[in-house]
Amino acid sequence: MANTGNMDFIVQCIDKEIVSDQVHELKDNLDPDYKFVVGIALSDVNCSPASILEQLKVKGIEILPENFEAVHIMSSKAVQPNKRFYAWFKPIQVAGDELVVKFRDPDWSKVYKLQFQLLLTNNPNGLTSALFE
Amino acid sequence: MHCLNKIYQGKLKNQGSESFRLSAKGYKKVLGAFCSGGAMLSLTFDNGKEVLLRNFEFQAAMDTPPNKRPFIFEKPVQMEIISGVICNELRIPASNNVSVYLIMEEE
Numbered sequence: 001m002a003n004t005g006n007m008d009f010i011v012q013c014i015d016k017e018i019v020s021d022q023v024h025e026l027k028d029n030l031d032p033d034y035k036f037v038v039g040i041a042l043s044d045v046n047c048s049p050a051s052i053l054e055q056l057k058v059k060g061i062e063i064l065p066e067n068f069e070a071v072h073i074m075s076s077k078a079v080q081p082n083k084r085f086y087a088w089f090k091p092i093q094v095a096g097d098e099l100v101v102k103f104r105d106p107d108w109s110k111v112y113k114l115q116f117q118l119l120l121t122n123n124p125n126g127l128t129s130a131l132f133e
Numbered sequence: 134m135h136c137l138n139k140i141y142q143g144k145l146k147n148q149g150s151e152s153f154r155l156s157a158k159g160y161k162k163v164l165g166a167f168c169s170g171g172a173m174l175s176l177t178f179d180n181g182k183e184v185l186l187r188n189f190e191f192q193a194a195m196d197t198p199p200n201k202r203p204f205i206f207e208k209p210v211q212m213e214i215i216s217g218v219i220c221n222e223l224r225i226p227a228s229n230n231v232s233v234y235l236i237m238e239e240e
Contacts, residue, residue, distance in 0.1 A: 041199070045195075049170075049193060050229060064137065065137060065138070065139035065234070066139075067142065067230065067232075068139075068232075069169060069230075069232060071170065071193055071195070072167070072199060072202070073199055074195060074199075075195055075196075075197075075198065075199060076195040076196045078195075078196040079195075079196065079197070079198050080198075083198035083200070084198065084199065085199070085200070086199035086200060087199075087200055088135065088137055088165070088200060088203065088236050089135070089136065089137050090135065090136045131200060132200055
């Protein structure tokens with residue numbers, strides 16, 4: 001069982017309706033009460049496996065390489081909700097900064113709502129160890 | 134702290150393969166590797182002398198937590214060349230991009 005002691009986190013969600021196979025931009029300011037981004041996830045399994053995160057930036061810093069395949073941060077419903085976050089990147093220190101995601105689904109065929117989820121915390125070491133258990 | 138590096142991206146024809154190489158300068162460890170689902174990856178260290186993976190097939194395993202999908206290991210590196218080959222065994226459409234990623238620890 002994960003050690004949940006000394007955890008201080010929030011899941012911030014950003015929704016976007018995907019209406020075509022063109023690039024969609026998701027933009028939001030991060031919760032200023034939290035200092036680190038430690039995990040990311042895409043909730044919607046309606047998007048095709050060919051979907052691409054063309055860009056994922058916080059305060060102008062790229063968290064993931066350009067044109068990162070979205071499938072790497074998507075999970076089926078069989079995965080426990082607290083295990084759906086991808087965390088193989090350096091925690092990014094933030095202070096209410098802007099997040100920009102450029103998403104494209106080249107095999108898009110119908111309108112769906114995409115939800116991008118960020119795991120924010122003030123205690124990256126404690127939470128990161130729980131994410132990898 | 135670790136970081137994620139894309140070391141190859143391109144289109145592979147059916148049964149096609151591409152090689153890649155990079156310098157480990159600036160990094161002290163490689164902690165894991167993964168690539169596009171359906172592709173097969175070979176990975177060598179120490180300027181080609183040490184083979185870690187040979188035609189290892191990666192699956193797009195959506196039922197596995199994202200943090201558990203990479204092939205995880207701990208390989209100290211110095212001033213050396215990391216190289217490998219990615220191969221498409223008919224599972225990936227030739228129009229799709231295929232990528233290889235290494236999880237690395239900086240000096």
